[in-house]
Amino acid sequence: MAVSDFYEALGVSRGAGQEEIQRAYRTLARRYHPDVNKDPNAEERFKEISEAYQVLSDPALRGRYDAFGPDFRQVREDADPEAWRRARARSGTGGHRVRTGAGFDVEDLFGEIFGRARRSPMRGADQEAEVELTVEEAFRGGQRSITLPGPGGPRTLRVTIPAGVTGGQRIRLAGQGARGTGNAQAGDLYLVVRLAPHDRYRVEDRDLLVDLPLTPWAAALGTTVALDTPGGQSTVKVPPGTSSGRRLRLRGQGLPNPRGRPGDLYAEARIMVPDKLSAAERQLFTELAAVSAFDPRDTASARRRR
Known part of the structure; x- marks a missing residue:
């Protein structure tokens, strides 16, 4: 609902x-x-x-x-909130929208606010359209052409995507909405950002998550791994004794934030083993199994790993 x-x-x-x-x-x-x-x-x-x-x-x-x-x-920038509330109270809407076959009956509801006759010029309605971006496009921003349907046929707009947009964010294009009546200005167009599913990155607000495949020995001994990020190649230090699921943070390498601190990038450890072992590998794993007292199902061992 x-x-x-x-x-x-x-x-x-x-x-x-x-x-x-x-x-x-x-x-x-x-x-x-x-x-x-x-x-x-x-x-x-x-x-x-x-x-x-x-x-x-x-x-x-x-x-x-x-x-x-x-x-x-839908309300003009210079609208008075008190006049708005009085107009809504008199209209009997009880705080709900009044709709006609074409949408809002704005002239009836907001006549006091706009202070104009019923047939006077009226600002065009704001409109919305969805734009799908990749994680890389959201990270970098830049120019993007989008084509929108309309009563007069499709139209193509060149849009500036700000760096660091997130899913659900609205990008305002002033004057690109519905035409106004008379000589009134057009409404605005709001592009609602949708982030396309990515085969590598997962997005949580401004944070990015990426899987980090590791060999068992690299996870046990620790290592430094080169990692591709939307901002370029970086390195992540894997501490000794890293288990699958551990998140290693690269501070500030998530989505940018024009109004504050950027998100972080988290490399999530995924320990991988060979599908097939060579004779030498099998011998070494057998020797390790014989000398190691580690038991991942043991509660005390699990606590030590944390």
Whole structure:
């Protein structure tokens, strides 16, 4: 079921601080990420969570959302919140949208705010479209051409993708939405970012996760491994005694963040063994089995590994 309130979507109060909002988002994003959660409704829930976070983590957007509710993108920048509330109360909407066959009956509902006659020029409606990006495109940003359908036929736009965009984030293209009536300006177009599944990277907010295959001896003895990242080649130090599932952090090498600290990249150890052993390998493994007292199923040994 769709969650209409952004605070409810993240499970936080309206007075929640930025740290609480970020913690709630991280927890829910890990739970509902489509790469992890195979429930058919998980992807839609993940989109709701991402949209809520993108709005509530931006002070300006959050302020407009608090003032105007779910229609905050359709309201003019100079609209007065008190006039908005009075107009909604008189319209009898009870806080819900009024729809006609073509969408919102904006002129009836917002007449007081705009202070114009019913047939006066009207700003065009804001529109949304989805744009799918690879992890590398989200990391680097850059130029991207997108083609959108429209009543007059398809149109192609050249879009600047900011470095560090995340799934669910909206990119605003001013004046690229629906045309206004009369001489009024057009609405805005919001591109909703969707990150395509990647065969190498998994994304958690701004953090990136990548598998790190290791030989048993490299995991036991420790080593340094060259690792390809979206930002170029790096190295990761594997401590001695590393077990499968251990995450090794490369600080600041996740997705960039224009408003703060970038994400991290985590290399997750995956210990691999040969499919077939040579005679020499079999002899060495046999000797190791004979002299080692290590038992991974023993509780005390497991505690020592941690």
